[in-house]
Structures are given as structure tokens and as C-alpha cells.
Amino acid sequence: MTELTLSRAIGTGLRRALADDPKVVLLGEDIGKLGGVFRVTDGLQEEFGRDRVMDTPLAEAGILGTAVGLAFRGYRPVCEIQFDGFIYPAFDQIVAQVAKMHYRTAGSVTMPITVRVPYGGGIGAVEHHSESPEAYFTHTSGLRVVSCSNPQDAHTLIRQAIASDDPVLFFEPKRRYWVKGEVDEEFGQQTLAMGAARVAREGTDVTLVAYGPLVATALDAAGAASDDGISIEVIDLRSLSPIDFDTVEASVRKTGRLVITHEAQQFGGLGAEIAASITDRCFFSLEAAPARVTGFDVPYPPAKLEEHFLPDLDRLLDAVDRVLGRTNSLTGWKA
Amino acid sequence: MGDELVQLLTPRGERVPNHLYDPWIADLESEQLLRLYEDLVVVRRIDTEATALQRQGELGLWPPLLGQEAAQVGSARTLRSDDFVFSSYRENAVAYCRGVQLVDLARVWRGTASSGWNPYDVGMATPSIIIGAQTLHAVGYAIGCAKDGVDSVAIAYFGDGATSEGDTNEAMVFAASFHAPMIFFCQNNQWAISEPVSLQSGLPLAARAPGFGIPSLRVDGNDVLAVMAATRCALDRARTGGGPTFIEAVTYRMGPHTTSDDPGRYVDPAELERWAALDPIARMEGYLEGLGLLTGAAKASITSAADEVARRFRAGCLSLEDPEPLSVFDNVYSAPHSGLERQKSQYAAYLAGFEGGA
């Protein structure tokens, strides 16, 4: 066990993958000498050479298209997209090529490609540097999508993603890169399914489903609610496609109430998918309609407005009040 | 057109005769030469002030243009007000030359707005952070000008790194195919964050354009006169039905990529020193001194004018207040949208609960 930041935990996962499998190659902009703009790949080019850790020309479609060809040739490319908002030039290659290749070739060609994407807001950045595009990819059949919330999961999940024969979109919560935690390099490698959710805090009154950067916010909200005598169970999804609905359902059967949160915009997002699926699975256990706390349906705003876009502790607790039938912003605050 | 670098001023400021490009700047009088110099000094001063403001926490980020003053001023000062600029984030000197208000230069980087100005007020689009995207916009705008029968020109500013993006290459295909009246103005500042230009291209960047059917030239981007001559020549071609031109302005990014970057990790100090000796302002200074135009008094008055601009820029920046919370819902659509209206009124009700410290 060593204490690492979330970004170092991904870096050590990449290092292990490069060391364990000569077919693993890293591609991306500024990932070599600079070590990536977030330093996740720091030192890897020095250790494994330019053939394994490749600074690419500035072209995201180029990175993903080249990864497809490398995968055809038996390699396991790990692509870094510098920021969430820069994945769109690669969208065509990911959605029309990477996602469908196994299906199109009747299973003869696998695409063990990992696409690492620093994502989400809360860092006061300029345009295109704070987005949460995960729903575009969970909507795309053929892709697996995961997001980590802590150093241990970051390490475990990146290695599982690289080992997966399916393409994996790996969303890294950039505002939590500097969070520290104990990391056991062997934890979960053999036993834990990549798609398994985690009960991050047990509770009995409300189930609060989160992933990536908002797991910490959800845990803070649960802590604050407990001072008020409300017991919140926090579930960290980890995998966004597939979703471990068994774990969510078991929790909702116990609590009868569901709140889902993500930074991404609400309309057509994962919150809708989870609310519909859980309603379908255990309608009669629900005491209230599931509530969503998400980014609003607007483009990610300028930095000085992001606190009015991002879900925070107070907005989560307001939704908790709503599903509990307590006074909340929709009923009017004055009791 | 060729591979050699168009240069009208040596690094020491001696005038090099050039029969092809001299005619394009033959009309410049002392007064205009001095004004060009003043522009160079002023935009550098704004840039240093912005970097200082970022260090003091007043701007979230700033992409310094240090070293690229001549490339930006020399090209932007040739444009007419009815021409249109599609730029990337580093072209703050271009914006200044277009008449963007000082306070408006600060908005995006302070995080109070997504766009600093109305593009139609100054003939310059909101800078594109998505690398290369704006090159296609310039093509479309130029095609529109030609369709309208006017001789306005569109100019796309982009970097060496941007030449690798699909959009930039598609822009060249479209511009050539539709004979678009435009200029591809590439500032080759040798770096795309930590990646040297050699990673993007084995050939000089200007050598690519002819393959698309677009004439090109390489100009010394630290020579404001050469940049001006080259841009005027390309503008004239575009205005008279000659189609697009690709200009590679060879320059150098003297500072970090942005205030968040640490070039110490990848830039060789010797390279920085070599380029420091080619400074665009020192060169123009040498030239004007040689002509006897830049006396001590003239220089002092330009310096104090630049300081005054920097003072106004700072004051403008500090005057920018945080936007109203509910403005987060503004301008998403041009007409009301029922789903968004509902979110807005619910959020308004939510915020109301905090009034009076709830």
C-alpha cells in the first residue's frame, strides 16, 4: 500500500500495464516529455521509450483512427484526449469505427482501445475544458464506459480497462486529480468486475447514486444529512456502461428513495436512464419519484458562473428533502 | 513564391531590398512606421500586464503572445474594417488592432463571459479554443463574401500545431475548391504546447499548401514590414479574384503556452536565447533609429502611452464583476425553450431560499 494522488494512481496503473504487456502503447498530445498537461504520464516516455509512449501530431481523429489500425495489428492502444471538450474531432472514429468493429466483423476483430479523458468542471477553466460528455458514449452500443472517484479505483479500473478486449472510455475526474488515498496495486485485479458498483456509504433513508467527481460531494451531503438524522446510502457507480443495476436496486428496495447526480446536462442523460430502469425494476418499493440533480441544460458556462451549473451539497440535500417529502425549493421554503 | 523566407528587415534592423515585396510597403511614411512600432510596444505591454494580472489571481488564465507581436500587428494592420478575422486564442494583438476594447480583452480570461465582444462590431469572431475549427469558418465566410459580390476578405489565424487537425486540412481543400477569397495565416511559433513543429511536419508548413492548390509563402514573422507586405499581397490576390493564399509567419513563442504551462520541462534555454536575439520590437527599433525617427523623446512618449494603455486595461479587468446567477440560462436559444424555462424558474425558486441566509 502506498499513498498516491488520483493522477499518480492512474500513472502507476499505466506503468504496470506497459511493463506487463509489450502490446500496450500510449498515444496522445504532450504525453511524452511534458508527461501530459496533468502529468498523468509523467516519466513514462523516459522509462518505456518513444515507441511505447508516443507524442502524436495535434489531431484527435488521427489519434483514434491510428489506434484502430494498431488494434487491428494486435496492439492495445491507450489514447489520451487532453481535455473533455477536445474529444469531438475523434467522435466519428470512436462512434462509427471503434464501437462497431467487433460487431461488423462478426467478432473476428477486437478493439482493446482505452480512451482516457480528463473530464468535468470545478477548476475555473476556460471554454471546452470542463465538460461531461459521457452520455454520448453510454448511448453508443459497443463501448464500455467507466469513471473513477478515488485513487484505488483509478488504479484498478485503468488496468482493467486496458486489459479489456472491448473499447473503454475512461473518464478521469480532473478536479479530484490531487485527492490522495491508499493504493494497493493488486486490489481487485482478479476478483472485481470492472462493471461493479460500490456502496461508498451505507444508509437506510435515501439512495444517492453518483460517479466520478460527485462521489465526494455525495459523501459530504450524506455526512451533513446525518447531522439532521437522515441516513443516506451513497453508491459510486464506477461503471456507466454497463450499469450495475443490481446494486442500485438492492439499495432502493431498502431505502425506497432515489436521488441521482451527475455534472452532465440532464436532458437525455444517465440520470434519466437510471431513474427509468430502477422504476421499472422496483416501482412498488419507491416511496417517491426519483430525483435528478445535474448540470442545467445549457452549454458549460464561463468560470464565474460554474457554481450555478454544478451540483453541490445544498442542491443534493434539497433533492433529498424532496424525495423525503420535506420542505424543499419546489414546495416553497417557508414551512 | 518559394521556400525562402521573405525578410525586409534584418535582425539588426537593416533594410533588405526585395523587388517583389518592396512595392507593397512603399507607401509607408515615417508617421505610419512609428505607429507600427507603437503598436508593437503597446501589445507587448498589454500582454505583460495580463500575465501579471493572472499571477495576481485577477485572470484565470492568459496565453502570452510574447515574441509574436510583429506577426499579429503586421497582418492585422493591413485589414480593412469590412474584412473578417477568425482566430485562435493567442491573437490578442490582432483583437487590439481590430479595435476590441481593452476591457473586452479581459472578459473571457477572467471567466465572466464566453465571448469578449460582438463579432460584428469589430469584424472578428470569438476566438476558437478548439484547434483548427476556425479555419473552416473563414472559408465559409469568404465564400459568402464572393457570393455577395463584395471584395471583403476572410483571414484565419492558427498555429503550427493546428496544421495537423483535420479541420485545417479540410479548410484548405474547400478554399481551393471554391476559390475562396481568404488568407490562411499560420503563426509558426515552433511549439504546440510541448510538441515541436517537427512532430507536425517534416516540411516547412508553407510547403503543404501548394499540394492543395493554394499558393503559399514563408515570411519572417518577427519582421513587421515583411509580414505587412506579404499580407497585403495576399489580400490583393483575394480581392481581385485570385483565391486563397497560405502565409507561414515564422516566429517564436517566447513565453509559456499559457500561464499554466511550465516550458522549463521541454524548451532548451539555448533555443530561447537564439530567438531572443531576433526580437521583433528590437528589430523595428533598430530600423527606426537608423532612419533617425526614433529619438529618445519619441521613445519615452511611446513607453508612457503603453503604460497608460496597460493602466486602462488593468482598471477595465478589475471592474468586471461576476455575472448574475440566472444569466447561466441566457442565450442558449434565440427563442424561449420550454424545458429550459422550467429549469430556470425552479433554480430561481431554489436561490430565493438562500436570501436572508437560509
Ligand SMILES: Cc1ncc(C[n+]2csc(CCOP(=O)(O)OP(=O)(O)O)c2C)c(N)n1
Ligand atoms: C481540438 C483541440 N485539441 C487539443 C487542444 C489542446 N491544445 C490547446 S492549445 C494546443 C497547442 C496548439 O498549438 P498551435 O496550433 O501551434 O498554437 P499555439 O498555441 O502555438 O499558438 C493544444 C494541443 C485544443 N485546444 N483543441
Ligand SMILES: [Mg+2]
Ligand atoms: Mg504553435
